Amino acid sequence: MDNFSKRVKTFDAFPKVDPQHQVRSERGGFSTILTYFLGLLLLWIEIGGFLGGYIDRQFMVENIIKSDLRINVDMIVGMPCEYLHTNVEDITRDRYLAGEMLNFEGCNFFIPQGFKINNPNDFHDTPDLEEVMQESLRATFQTEGLRVNEGAPACHIFGSIPVNQVKGEFRITGKGFGYADRRKIPLESLNFSHAIQEFSFGEFYPFINNPLDATGKVTDKNLQIYIYHAKVVPTIYEKLGLVVDTNQYSITEHHREIITEDQSKRSNTVPPGIYFRYNFEPIKLIIAEKRIPFLQFVAKLGTIGGGLLIAAGYLFRLYEKLLLILFGRRYVDQGKEKRNGGILDNK
Incomplete structure (x- = not known):
């Protein structure tokens, strides 16, 4: 047994220094x-x-087209509710009368404190995973098709609109402009000043920040057009088994005033109003919090x-x-332990 132990020691890749030889x-x-x-x-x-x-981000092809996606809207428009016409139309020419699902509540037009008015929406901080998880309180609008105080000078529009997950447009126009209607609003009554409290896609999470939230436009022009172009990316947030399925979007905008003479000469002129044009990207973003395996973590600690x-x-x-x-042997030997008894020790 002793002979075997001696042989094993000869193969030691990390030979140790005996204590009596350490200084x-x-x-x-x-x-x-x-x-x-x-x-x-x-x-x-x-x-x-x-x-x-750690935060892991992955892109994958979106292979499911949802037919029950919702657009969540909460905004104030500077016109009486009875003057407004709302409609949704997608690329398949499928039209949906949004007014049947949305709620219209008459009110006075005002800009809530902290809103960004008449600013270009060209910058937006994307919420991170922690922020989304903290604000992921799902909600629903309790009423549909509500009509209250329609004769007020402004209109509070809120609710959710079911749409297909394809390219489309949500429109807010005056009655008699762009659509055949029994009533046509006088030009001088048009006012598309608006303040947007909420505009999002998918499940309604009222506390998650979106690019159009807390924004608005104010104008004194009657024939004003506001067009918002949204590129929507389906996004899934995952943390500790919790999953938030939502949609992020980026926004670009365009606005101009219609010249009355031009409108009479061109039949294809876009009517005055507020237009939200959206297009869904064919990819899905997955943002998840992950941990390395425990054995890999132990091996990493050993390596470090x-x-x-x-x-x-x-x-x-x-x-x-x-x-x-720099200083010589005498300086280096200062502070070292002295061992006596060697054959080379000075007498």
Whole structure:
């Protein structure tokens, strides 16, 4: 058995130095303490990173076209409700009278505090995973087709509209403009100033920030056109088993005033109103919080610890050599442990 143990020791890839041949010093003790401190700091960082996980973003082809997607709207338009006509039309020419689902409540036109008015919507901070999870409180509008106080000077429009997940347009125009109607609103009564509290796609999460939320436009022109172009990307947020299925979108806008003479000469002129044109991208974004496997985490800690010890040993030896070159052997030997009894010891 002893013979076998001796043979195994000869194959030791990491031979150890016997304690009687080791020399302790103040610099060596300080470097050891510093190495342990760095090791504990790295251990703390790695454990925190493991528990906190990491954010993984993946794109995949959207292979499902939803037929029950919803557009969520909450806005104020500066015209009486009885003057307004709402409609949805998609690329398949499928029309839906949005007024049957939306609620119309007469009110006075006002701009809530904190709204961005007449600013270009060319910048928007995309909410991160933590923000979405904190604000992912699902809600629904309790009423549909409500009509209250329609003779008021402005109209509060709110509700959800079921649409197909294809390219389409949601329109708010005056009665008699663009559609045959028994009543045509006088030009001087048109006013498409508006304040948007909510405009989103999919499940209604009222606290998630969207590009058109808390924005608006105010005008004194009667024949004004506002066109919003939205590029919608279906997005799934995942964290600790919780899944939020929603839609992000980017927005570009265009607005102009119609010249009455031009409108009479061109039959294809877009009627004055507010237009939300949307197009769904054929991809889906998945944002998920993940953690590395536990065995991989342990192996990572071992690799970091071993690398730290090796690097600390090389740096300490390099430091000792620099001291030897700059100050000589006498300075290097200061503070080292003295061992007596060797045959070369001075008498």
